[in-house]
Amino acid sequence: MPSVMLKKNAEGKLIFYVPKKDLEEIAETVEFDSPELWGGEVLLSDGSKYYFEPQAQPDFPVTLRAKRLDSGEE
Amino acid sequence: MAALTREETEALIQEVLEVYPEAAKKDRAKHLAVNDPTLEKSNKCITSNRKSLPGVMTVRGCAYAGSKGVVWGPIKDMIHISHGPVGCGQYSRAGRRNYYVGTTGVNAFGTMNFTSDFQEKDIVFGGDKKLAKIMLEIEELFPLNKGISIQSECPIGLIGDDIEAVAKKASKAIDKPVVPVRCEGFRGVSQSLGHHIANDAIRDWVLENRDGDESFPTTPYDVAVIGDYNIGGDAWSSRTLLEEMGLRVVAQWSGDGTIAEMEKTPKVKLNLIHCYRSMNYIARHMEEKYKIPWIEYNFFGPTKIAESLRKIAALFDETIQAGAERVIERYKAEYEAVIAKYKPRLQGKRVMLYVGGLRPRHVIGAYEDLGMEVVGTGYEFGHNDDYDRTIKEMGNATLIYDDVTGYEFEEFVKRVKPDLIGSGIKEKYIFQKMGIPFRQMHSWDYSGPYHGYDGFAIFARDMDMTLNNPCWKQVQVPWKKADNDPIAVAASA
Ligand code: SF4
Numbered sequence: 001m002p003s004v005m006l007k008k009n010a011e012g013k014l015i016f017y018v019p020k021k022d023l024e025e026i027a028e029t030v031e032f033d034s035p036e037l038w039g040g041e042v043l044l045s046d047g048s049k050y051y052f053e054p055q056a057q058p059d060f061p062v063t064l065r066a067k068r069l070d071s072g073e074e
Numbered sequence: 075m076a077a078l079t080r081e082e083t084e085a086l087i088q089e090v091l092e093v094y095p096e097a098a099k100k101d102r103a104k105h106l107a108v109n110d111p112t113l114e115k116s117n118k119c120i121t122s123n124r125k126s127l128p129g130v131m132t133v134r135g136c137a138y139a140g141s142k143g144v145v146w147g148p149i150k151d152m153i154h155i156s157h158g159p160v161g162c163g164q165y166s167r168a169g170r171r172n173y174y175v176g177t178t179g180v181n182a183f184g185t186m187n188f189t190s191d192f193q194e195k196d197i198v199f200g201g202d203k204k205l206a207k208i209m210l211e212i213e214e215l216f217p218l219n220k221g222i223s224i225q226s227e228c229p230i231g232l233i234g235d236d237i238e239a240v241a242k243k244a245s246k247a248i249d250k251p252v253v254p255v256r257c258e259g260f261r262g263v264s265q266s267l268g269h270h271i272a273n274d275a276i277r278d279w280v281l282e283n284r285d286g287d288e289s290f291p292t293t294p295y296d297v298a299v300i301g302d303y304n305i306g307g308d309a310w311s312s313r314t315l316l317e318e319m320g321l322r323v324v325a326q327w328s329g330d331g332t333i334a335e336m337e338k339t340p341k342v343k344l345n346l347i348h349c350y351r352s353m354n355y356i357a358r359h360m361e362e363k364y365k366i367p368w369i370e371y372n373f374f375g376p377t378k379i380a381e382s383l384r385k386i387a388a389l390f391d392e393t394i395q396a397g398a399e400r401v402i403e404r405y406k407a408e409y410e411a412v413i414a415k416y417k418p419r420l421q422g423k424r425v426m427l428y429v430g431g432l433r434p435r436h437v438i439g440a441y442e443d444l445g446m447e448v449v450g451t452g453y454e455f456g457h458n459d460d461y462d463r464t465i466k467e468m469g470n471a472t473l474i475y476d477d478v479t480g481y482e483f484e485e486f487v488k489r490v491k492p493d494l495i496g497s498g499i500k501e502k503y504i505f506q507k508m509g510i511p512f513r514q515m516h517s518w519d520y521s522g523p524y525h526g527y528d529g530f531a532i533f534a535r536d537m538d539m540t541l542n543n544p545c546w547k548q549v550q551v552p553w554k555k556a557d558n559d560p561i562a563v564a565a566s567a
Contacts, residue, residue: 005358019270019355022123022457046115061362 002068004050007061014060016044033057041069077424077449078490080471083108087473090485098127105476109468116461122476123457125263131480133500134454136259138162140268141275142225144352146255148172148303148328149336150182151220153212156189157205157237158227162259163187171517173307174330181218188212197229202240209244209252220333221251223275231258251333253279264455264477266351266431273355276336281360283337295321295390296342300357300368301349301432304329306522311529312348312373318404319383319397321390327353340364344389346371348525351431351460373525374433374533375440376409405527413443416534419542421445423493426486428452428478428501429515435464437496437515440524440533449490452478454498480504494541509549511541 005017006027014027025048031040032054039052049069058064078086087106091099104121113119126132135143138156143166146154156163168185176182190196190204209222222244224237237254245252255275257268284290297316302309309329316323324342325335339345345357345368357368369389371382380402387398423446427434434451441448451468452475453460461474468474473486480501487495487505495505496515505512513519513536521536523529 005362007361017358019358022459024459024462046117061358061365063362 001065003063004066005061005063006058014042016042016050042066078471080108083471083473086486086489090482093481098130101127102130102479102482105478106482107474109465109470109472109474111466111468111470113465114462115458116465117458119465120461120474120476122453122461123263123266123455124477126477127479132454132477133480133498134263134477135265135268136228137257137261137265137268137271138225138227138259139166140265140270140352140455141255141257141272142166142268143170144265144303145269145272145276145328146223146225148174148184149223149331149333150174150176150184151218151332151334152223152251153183153186153188153216153219153221154223154225155205155208155212156187156227157201157224158190158229159192160189162227163189163225169517170303171305171520171522172303172329173310174304179216183216183219192227192229197233200233200235201230202235202237205235205237205240206244209240209248213248213250219250221253222248223253223255225255226258228259231256231260251280251283266455266457269352269431270355273353273359276356277359280333280336281340281356285340290338290341292341292343293322294343295394296324297321297344297346297386298325298327298335298339298342299323300327300345300347301351301353302326302329302525303349304523305516306518306524308373308523308525308529311523311526314528315373315379315383315401315526316346316386319387319401320394321386321397327356340366342366344368344386346386348373348436349432350463351456372436372439373529374437375443375530376405376413376527377443378436378439379527379530409527409530412531412534416538417445419538420534422447423541424449424490425494425496426450426473426490426492427495427515428454428475428483428497430454430498431456431460433496433515435460435467437524438467440530441537443530444534444537446494446537449473449492450475450486452476484508494537509546511543511546513537513540 002018007015009015016025016027025044025046027042028045029043032038035057037054038057039054042050050066051069052066091103107119142154164187167187174182174184178185190208196204241252241254253275257271261267309326313323325339345366347357347368347370350370360366361368372378383398387395425441425446425448431453434453438448450473494511496513498516499514502512502514518524524533
C-alpha cells in the first residue's frame with residue numbers, strides 16, 4: 001500500500017508520484033472521475049495499475065494510500 | 075575525435091563490463107546506457123539509486139553528508155552539531171564553500187565545526203547526557219545562535235540514543251528550536267536519503283512554526299529559492315535576477331539562509347526549485363499542505379536563464395513578465411560579449427561530466443552556449459526522475475553512467491577522449507595526471523558563482539583557462555612525443 005502524492009499538472013492531468021520509488025507518472029485513466037465519486041482503478045502511462053478506495057473527489061494535491069494492482073511491463 | 079556512434083558506444087560499454095565477475099557485470103550493466111532522447115522514461119534504459127557494489131570504487135557520500143553537509147549546514151544562524159565522533163564533521167568541514175554574510179562565531183556559524191566528539195565511554199554508556207550538556211554550553215558561548223540541529227552520525231543509531239527527547243528538553247531550556255535529525259550515515263545508499271531525511275526534519279520541526287501567525291506582511295510577488303546552496307555565491311547571483319524582475323525573495327534554502335526565512339516560506343506564492351534532487355520533497359510537501367505551487371528552473375547559461383525567467387514570469391502578472399524581458403535585455407550585451415570572447419576558443423570541445431544530483435543535466439545548456447558539447451554524463455546519487463529529465467537534455471548516442479566506478483570512468487575517458495572533464499575532487503587528480511583538463515564541478519574549483527548572468531561570465535572564463543591552459547601540452551615527457559622520435563630527429567639533421 002504505497003503512499004501516493006497526487007497533483008494536477010498544467011494540462012489538468014493527474015500526476016502520480018510515489019516518493020519511495022521515485023515514480024513520477026501521468027495517470028492515463030481514472031475509473032471514477034467525477035466530483036462526487038473519484039478513485040477506483042488508475043492506469044499510469046508506464047502501464048502499471050493502482051487502486052484507490054472510491055471516494056468524493058479530494059482536493060489536489062493530496063497524499064493517498066493506493067493498492068498496486070499490476071506492475072505493468074518491467 | 076569524431077563522436078562515437080550508437081553501436082560504438084554500446085560496444086564500449088560491453089568492453090568495459092567485460093572485466094567484472096558475472097554478478098557484478100550484470101549489476102553494473104543496468105547502470106550504464108547509451109542515451110536515446112526519444113525515450114520518455116529513463117527506467118527503460120538505466121537503473122539508479124541502488125546500493126553500490128562492494129569492491130568497486132564509488133564516490134558517493136553518506137546520509138549524514140546529505141543532511142549536515144548539504145541541506146542543514148548552510149543555514150548560517152543555527153548551530154549544527156555533528157553528533158558522534160569528531161571525524162565526520164571535521165573532515166567535511168567548510169568543504170562546500172557555501173558563502174554567507176555574518177560574523178563567524180558571533181551570529182553565523184557556517185564554517186565552524188561543532189561536534190559531541192564521542193569517546194568510547196559515550197558509545198558504551200550513551201551520549202544523551204553529553205548532548206544535553208553541550209547544547210547548554212553552546213547557548214552560553216554563542217548566545218546569538220537562532221537554534222540548534224543535531225546531525226546524527228552512524229553510532230547514534232547503533233547505540234539507540236533518544237536524541238528526540240533530549241532535543242525537546244533542550245528546546246524548552248534555551249527557548250529556541252532544536253531539531254534532531256536521524257541522518258546516520260548508514261541509512262540509504264548514498265547522501266540522497268540524507269537530503270530526504272533532512273527535508274522531513276524541516277517539515278516536522280521547522281515549517282509549522284509560524285502557522286496561524288499572519289504578522290509577516292506578504293506581497294503577491296513573494297517567492298522562495300529552494301535548493302540553492304550559494305556555492306561560491308550562486309544564490310546571490312540568482313537572487314539579484316529575480317529581484318530585478320520584480321519578485322521578492324523571502325527565503326533562500328539553504329545557502330546564506332536563516333531559520334527565520336525557512337519558517338516564513340509557507341507564506342510565499344511560489345517555490346522555485348534549483349536543486350530538484352535535494353529539496354523536491356519539501357516543495358511537494360508545501361504544495362500539498364499550503365497549496366504553494368513549485369517549479370524547477372535552471373540558471374546556468376543565458377539560454378536556460380532566459381527560458382527559466384520567462385517560465386517563472388508566466389506564473390505572475392504582466393509587470394513581472396515585462397520585468398523578465400527587461401532583465402534579459404539588460405544583460406544581453408554582457409553575455410553576448412562573453413560568448414563572443416570565449417566561444418571561438420571553446421567551440422566544438424567535448425565535455426564529460428560526472429557530478430551529484432543536479433548539475434549533470436543543469437550545466438549542459440551553459441556548455442552549449444559556449445559551443446561545447448556534453449558527450450557523457452552521470453549522477454552519483456540521482457534517481458529515476460533525474461534521469462527522466464536528463465535523457466532529453468543529452469544528445470543521441472551519448473554515454474550515461476550512474477554511480478560510475480573509478481575504473482569505468484577512466485576507461486570511458488580513455489576511449490571517448492573528451493577535451494574537458496567536470497567532476498569531483500576524487501576524480502580530479504587522476505584525470506589531470508592523464509593529461510586531461512579538469513574542472514571540479516561540485517564547489518566550482520574554488521571559483522564561482524556559476525549561476526546567473528554574472529556567474530556565466532565566470533563559468534566561461536574558468537572553462538577557457540582550464541581547457542586552453544598551455545600546461546596540458548607539457549604533460550607528456552619529451553622523449554615520448556611522436557615528433558621527437560630520435561630517428562626522425564636524426565634524419566632531419
Ligand atoms: S558513514 Fe557514518 S561514520 Fe562515515 S562519515 Fe557518514 S556518518 Fe560519519
